[in-house]
Amino acid sequence: MKRPDPQSGFSIIDMIVGLSILAVAIVGIMIVQQNYIQMSSNVELGLRAISLGNSVMNTIRMHAYDENASSPWSSTIGANTDAGESALADYDDIDDYAGATWDFSSDGYLGYSVTTRVFYIDIATSWVDSVGPTTSFKRIIVRVDHSDMESPVVFSSLVAGI
Numbered sequence: 001m002k003r004p005d006p007q008s009g010f011s012i013i014d015m016i017v018g019l020s021i022l023a024v025a026i027v028g029i030m031i032v033q034q035n036y037i038q039m040s041s042n043v044e045l046g047l048r049a050i051s052l053g054n055s056v057m058n059t060i061r062m063h064a065y066d067e068n069a070s071s072p073w074s075s076t077i078g079a080n081t082d083a084g085e086s087a088l089a090d091y092d093d094i095d096d097y098a099g100a101t102w103d104f105s106s107d108g109y110l111g112y113s114v115t116t117r118v119f120y121i122d123i124a125t126s127w128v129d130s131v132g133p134t135t136s137f138k139r140i141i142v143r144v145d146h147s148d149m150e151s152p153v154v155f156s157s158l159v160a161g162i
Contacts (some may be wrong), residue, residue, distance in 0.1 A: 049112065049153040052104060053144040056114050057155045060140055064093045065161040073161055077118055091137045094118055094138055096161060112146070117141040121158070125129055136161045 010018075046128045066073045077095040091097060098118035105111060142155040 015127050021033060042149075045149050047151065048109060049144040049149065052109050052112055052114065053142050053155045055152050056102075056116065056144075057077060057142045059138065060094055060097045060116065060118075060142070061139060061157060061159065063091065063096070065138070067094065070138065071161065073120075073136070075134050077120070077138075094140065097140070111146050113145050115143045115145075117143075123158075 068074060078098045090148045091100075095118050097103060097114045097116045100116045102114045103112075104114065118138055118140050120133065121137050121139045122133075122135050123137055138161070140155075140159060144153040144155075146152075
C-alpha cells in the first residue's frame, strides 16, 4: 500500500487564487442581482403609473362631452365654469377635468400624482395645440408622475362632440 505524499494537496497560493476568483464571482453576482432588483422596481412603477393613468382617462371619457347636450358647446373650459355649477359641483362633463391635479397616495398609489388638461382643438389646424375657440373636438391629456420614474407617463385622447 502506498503512503500519501505529505507534499500533495493545495498550496497557500492555490487557496488565495481560488478564493480571489470566488470573491470576484460573488461581487459580480451581487451587482447583477442589484441591477435586476432596480429594473424590476422601475417596471413595477411604470405598470402602476399606466394602470392609474388609464383609470383616470377612462373616468374622464365616461362623462358627457359638454354641459350642453348639443352644439353650441360651452365657451370656457375648466371645473365649475359651466352655467349653473357651484364650487362644490361634481365633475359632470369632460372639460371639468381641465387643470385638475390629484395625489393618489391615500388610494394605494404612494407618491403618484396625476394632472389633466382638456382643451378644444381644430383638427384642420393642429391636433396637439389648443386653438382657443369652441370646436367639436377636445383633447384630453393625463400625465402621471412619480419621483422615482425617469419620465412621466402621458396619455392623450381626442373626443368629438356629436
